[in-house]
Amino acid sequence: MPAPSSAEPAADPAAAPSFDAPGNLPLCVTCGTQYGASRSDCPICDDERQYVPLTGQAWTTLEKLRGPSHRGSIHAQGPGVLGIGCEPSFAIGQRALLVKAAGGNILWDCQAYLDDELAALIRAEGGISAIAISHPHFYTTMAEWAREFDAPVYLHAADRRWVGRADDHLQFWKGERHSLAPALTLYRAGIHFAGGTVLHWMDDPDGGGALFTGDIINVIPDRTHVSFLYSYPNQIPERPETVKAAAAALEPLRYERLYGGWWDRIIPHGADRIVQESARRYLAFTRG
Template sequence: MADITGSTLPLCRTCGTQYATPRPDCPVCLDERQYVGHDGQQWTSRAELRADGHHGRFEEQGPDVLGIGCTPEFAIGQRALLLRTASGNVLWDCVPYLDDEVIREVRELGGITAIAISHPHFYSAMVDWAHAFDAPVHLHEADRRWVGRPDPALHFWSGRTHQLTDELTLVNPGVHFPGSTVMHWNAGQGALFTGDVVNVCPDRRWVTIMYSYANHIPERPDAVRAAGELLAGYRFDRIYGAWWDRVVTAGGNEILARSVDRYLRFEQGLPAGSGS
């Protein structure tokens, strides 16, 4: 495999974050939203993953939305999403794995014009992806401290919204991480791309919002309420979560609204309401 830019740089085996130089610990995993594995801090690299038999995985996840990941599953196991938009291909979220075959297949699909990432757990090998496709990476300023490999390709925005293209808007709902980001696509019936900032549940009639999914720490009720009110201002039929096939395929606005309502009712000690 050709060295794209950082095939031998350290990747945390637990969360998949890439760092610019070797280090004894992974700050992302030391944070209470994540965890260090039972065997202590362990490292690998993209080159080692390739040598161990990992390879790219591509699967359609919706209309003009292609999932990209790897098999066997690595670290958190999320998949990125390639949106084929009128303004060019945009990569939503990122994965630690990248090799020559993945690059070739993505280039055959038209390459990548921009990358946007929901939160630090999915920063992974974002700089390698940026270099491979000469694409800027859009991150919220509030989460700059979690960047493990600084690079000129990283572009930081601030505030509640950032217009990425005529079709795509980045929105900061302020849950899970201060700089958490979801992306709204105004094409067709509308779609919301959320990573696990708003997590699509295994029962896809519901979504949920947590401060830590790994350690089961609930998000602040006021923050959940504010996020629900902010996102209610956008129209979306579909919600794309962080993992393979975690996609709400219809009724996204209503599902988010009643999921927020259920969360707040439980927090207040009230009956859950209908449909629970």
């Protein structure tokens, strides 16, 4: 995944101080995860799929981010899809996607920054009916978003242990698929994390279908292929059997477009073919 932004706010690398309000809960500077209480470590960064910087663990808060250094941003990312992030980027540069579906807007993935101005812009687009997140690196401030829009957050139960802040809005689903609406379905791909999830939108405005993947399926720079890694910063490949199973689960789906995990990482045409071809290429290399 991308390296942290050089524009991240300064933070004390010592243990997180005491916090007494939701906006002042500890927020990891490196990965953007918000925790429900003070702590000296970030389990997500301690995991081999992320990292702790050489300078050590550092903390900030959402309230500090809301100062003059950052602001929310919304940009079109495709037909019926708006990207939501902040400028300058924070943590690993996460951005969320507002999927403007017929039955109500779905927030796909999450990013840490949220203030009153950004919430008002989202409400002007129809608000948020539900939130679905691909994996723990995008959990960030999901509880803040859920409370702001009174929206349920759908997470795969296999990744429950990584939740940093409990909230009644969190809904844990099990199994291989979960329907959010008649044309919106979550699939467990199991890549990157055991509960690694993708979202299939069957009736996007272009009519060709769309797949939202975060970096469960990662779009490479020239958009001709995708990649599958267990750890992006530490460059650990995903297990072949996991990629094979994910490709088989997604093979029946039709989707012209694929939306990756960062700004403009989008495959505009032939995405379903590209995913299957990429899986075959990956398996050929990893199996010798």
